[in-house]
Amino acid sequence: MFFLIWLRKIYKTLSADASPEAIAFGFLFGFILGFIPLLSGLGLFLIASLLILRVQISSALIALAIGKSLALLGLSALYLPVGEILLEPQGLHGFWTWFLNLPVVAWLDLDRHAITGGAVLGLLLGLVLFYPIRSLVIGYRRFLHDRVSSNKFFRWLTNFWLIKGLRFVFIGAEVKL
Amino acid sequence: MNPLKWFRWKVVIVFVVLFGALYFLGLDPLAERRINSLGAGGRAGARFSVEEVALGVIQGRSLFSQFTLATPRRVPPAEESREKVASAEEVVADLGMEDLLRKRFAVDEVSVRKPRLRIERRADGTINVGDLGSEEPEKEPKPAAKPVDWVKAIGEWAEKIRKRVEERKRREAEGKKEPEVAREEPRRGLWTDYERRITYPFEKVPRAVVRKLSAEALEIEFDDQTGALKPPPITNGKVEIRNLSNRPEHYAEPIELSISGEIEGAPIRIACKIDLRTIAETGQKKNDLLLQVQATGVPLGKVVQLFAGESLSATFEKGTADLDAEINLFDFEKLAVRAPGADRALFALRDVSMTAKPGEKIAGFKAEEFCKAVNEVGTLEFKDLEIGGTLLSPEFRWGETVKELVVSGGKAFAKKQAEKGIKKGTEKLQDAIDKQMKGKAPDVQNKIGEILPGADGKKSLQEGVGGAIDGLFGGKKKAPEKGAEKPVEKPAETKK
Numbered sequence: 001m002f003f004l005i006w007l008r009k010i011y012k013t014l015s016a017d018a019s020p021e022a023i024a025f026g027f028l029f030g031f032i033l034g035f036i037p038l039l040s041g042l043g044l045f046l047i048a049s050l051l052i053l054r055v056q057i058s059s060a061l062i063a064l065a066i067g068k069s070l071a072l073l074g075l076s077a078l079y080l081p082v083g084e085i086l087l088e089p090q091g092l093h094g095f096w097t098w099f100l101n102l103p104v105v106a107w108l109d110l111d112r113h114a115i116t117g118g119a120v121l122g123l124l125l126g127l128v129l130f131y132p133i134r135s136l137v138i139g140y141r142r143f144l145h146d147r148v149s150s151n152k153f154f155r156w157l158t159n160f161w162l163i164k165g166l167r168f169v170f171i172g173a174e175v176k177l
Numbered sequence: 178m179n180p181l182k183w184f185r186w187k188v189v190i191v192f193v194v195l196f197g198a199l200y201f202l203g204l205d206p207l208a209e210r211r212i213n214s215l216g217a218g219g220r221a222g223a224r225f226s227v228e229e230v231a232l233g234v235i236q237g238r239s240l241f242s243q244f245t246l247a248t249p250r251r252v253p254p255a256e257e258s259r260e261k262v263a264s265a266e267e268v269v270a271d272l273g274m275e276d277l278l279r280k281r282f283a284v285d286e287v288s289v290r291k292p293r294l295r296i297e298r299r300a301d302g303t304i305n306v307g308d309l310g311s312e313e314p315e316k317e318p319k320p321a322a323k324p325v326d327w328v329k330a331i332g333e334w335a336e337k338i339r340k341r342v343e344e345r346k347r348r349e350a351e352g353k354k355e356p357e358v359a360r361e362e363p364r365r366g367l368w369t370d371y372e373r374r375i376t377y378p379f380e381k382v383p384r385a386v387v388r389k390l391s392a393e394a395l396e397i398e399f400d401d402q403t404g405a406l407k408p409p410p411i412t413n414g415k416v417e418i419r420n421l422s423n424r425p426e427h428y429a430e431p432i433e434l435s436i437s438g439e440i441e442g443a444p445i446r447i448a449c450k451i452d453l454r455t456i457a458e459t460g461q462k463k464n465d466l467l468l469q470v471q472a473t474g475v476p477l478g479k480v481v482q483l484f485a486g487e488s489l490s491a492t493f494e495k496g497t498a499d500l501d502a503e504i505n506l507f508d509f510e511k512l513a514v515r516a517p518g519a520d521r522a523l524f525a526l527r528d529v530s531m532t533a534k535p536g537e538k539i540a541g542f543k544a545e546e547f548c549k550a551v552n553e554v555g556t557l558e559f560k561d562l563e564i565g566g567t568l569l570s571p572e573f574r575w576g577e578t579v580k581e582l583v584v585s586g587g588k589a590f591a592k593k594q595a596e597k598g599i600k601k602g603t604e605k606l607q608d609a610i611d612k613q614m615k616g617k618a619p620d621v622q623n624k625i626g627e628i629l630p631g632a633d634g635k636k637s638l639q640e641g642v643g644g645a646i647d648g649l650f651g652g653k654k655k656a657p658e659k660g661a662e663k664p665v666e667k668p669a670e671t672k673k
Contacts, residue, residue, distance in 0.1 A: 037371055051188045076369045087375045097378040103278035112374045 034067015083113030496529030
């Protein structure tokens with residue numbers, strides 16, 4: 001059932017009106033959120049941004065789930081070392097002292113090793129996957145969704161009750177009786 | 178793409194409505210409850226309460242009505258009022274909004290209306306304000322100690338503060354070592370340790386700052402439970418405190434405090450500079466407290482006797498005291514008290530009559546001899562007195578003034594002092610006349626002759642005055658009786 005729910009979500013995300021960039025940004029936000037505690041300063045700030053900015057919320061939720069799953073699988077062990085590498089070097093003390101005392105930034109809890117480490121890992125993953133996700137969405141819409149939908153064979157196939165039933169089960173599409 | 182389309186405006190409106198509702202309906206009572214619940218337990222080092230709160234976060238101006246502050250001691254409800262230390266009708270705070278965005282609590286200016294301070298000396302000699310700041314009040318009752326005067330009680334309080342500062346320093350030093358230990362064994366597992374953080378970006382940044390605190394119409398009431406007489410209150414007080422912060426060692430300016438008011442009609446002014454800043458080059462903390470105390474015409478019997486009676490080796494029947502002192506306290510322990518300038522008196526007694534306590538000593542002399550000499554002189558200025566040592570055991574370094582006073586038995590000393598003062602005064606007067614009345618010398622000489630018959634219009638002013646003094650103290654030269662009084666008074670006025 002869990003698998004089906006997520007499959008439906010992905011389908012809806014890919015088929016929605018949102019632009020490919022909004023979906024990719026949604027993943028970026030979601031990955032960062034997935035690697036940090038939601039109730040931290042940065043977590044609350046990102047949730048508020050997610051709601052206010054036109055970022056695709058479904059894609060962010062998918063990325064959040066992926067991020068939390070990766071953390072559960074052991075990626076969270078990297079947060080502290082990455083945070084230490086970023087925050088501890090003597091040469092960066094001046095920068096962090098300036099940056100972490102900036103207005104608003106001071107509230108984001110970036111002085112915590114694990115939050116900075118997790119956020120940076122999430123940001124990197126989101127940036128690395130930004131263009132592939134965008135291309136995937138464009139590709140899906142252009143080649144699969146548009147072409148397959150306009151294919152006569154596919155239209156004929158979807159008229160069968162069995163296909164309509166399977167479509168309902170897997171992607172939750174409305175079955176016209 | 179139009180940037181306006183980047184936002185979900187419906188969500189923005191919902192947020193604005195929610196914040197608005199919270200701000201207009203719920204934030205003030207919420208803050209009031211929070212402040213009162215924090216203050217009720219005494220965990221913050223004191224118990225405090227407010228009747229009404231108007232936060233005014235958008236305007237950056239908060240108002241607190243009917244503020245009361247009490248010691249953290251838990252006492253039966255009947256004695257509750259005795260633990261009250263301060264109250265104010267209204268406290269208005271101008272908040273530093275930029276600092277708030279930087280996660281710092283800063284107040285640009287706090288003004289307090291009608292503040293009342295109540296200082297009580299308990300039966301065991303401790304004072305109520307001494308309990309402020311201690312997180313847990315002492316559970317075991319203190320053994321009834323010998324009642325001490327206010328000066329000693331304040332000294333003990335200062336010692337308590339010094340110990341607290343030392344304890345805090347020790348804790349800070351221990352706290353800095355902890356992350357080193359934690360780093361050796363990083364926690365691994367499903368989740369991670371989100372509590373570990375760096376502290377260096379905030380180490381040199383004060384998190385709570387009050388840039389200016391001012392209060393007018395202050396009244397300080399003294400209450401005494403030891404059975405001794407109650408000292409008079411300080412009225413019409415004005416207080417100004419600047420640069421208060423939770424990390425004074427890293428704040429750009431030292432803490433400045435000034436209190437002025439009246440005690441028994443005598444004006445009193447205390448200015449204090451507490452410099453706890455760290456010297457950037459050496460990393461050393463200054464821990465320097467500089468107090469400037471000025472008081473004029475303080476009644477000895479009603480004020481000094483009541484505040485410092487136990488500490489003194491004599492009792493005062495009449496007279497007033499002037500105080501003009503610079504008090505330096507290094508590391509909250511080492512004491513240095515001196516006059517602000519070489520020609521200014523640290524301490525002056527005027528028209529005084531005092532009685533020695535049996536067997537006591539003052540300035541290394543028998544208290545009886547000292548008192549006798551002072552009573553004879555009546556008025557005495559201590560210019561060369563210095564106080565050193567520590568706060569709890571001060572060391573007095575008396576200069577020649579006191580030795581001369583006691584050895585000469587007062588009379589000869591008084592003459593010498595008067596001569597010195599008169600000489601200085603007449604010199605100044607002569608200079609002033611020379612400068613201002615240049616070219617009108619004969620007229621001036623004649624006028625001097627009228628004022629000072631001893632000068633006879635031809636003699637110098639100094640000669641004339643010298644003759645008058647000799648007349649007064651029975652010297653060889655005799656001055657006319659009529660002129661004997663005037664020369665003594667005239668330069669004394671100039672000196673004033």
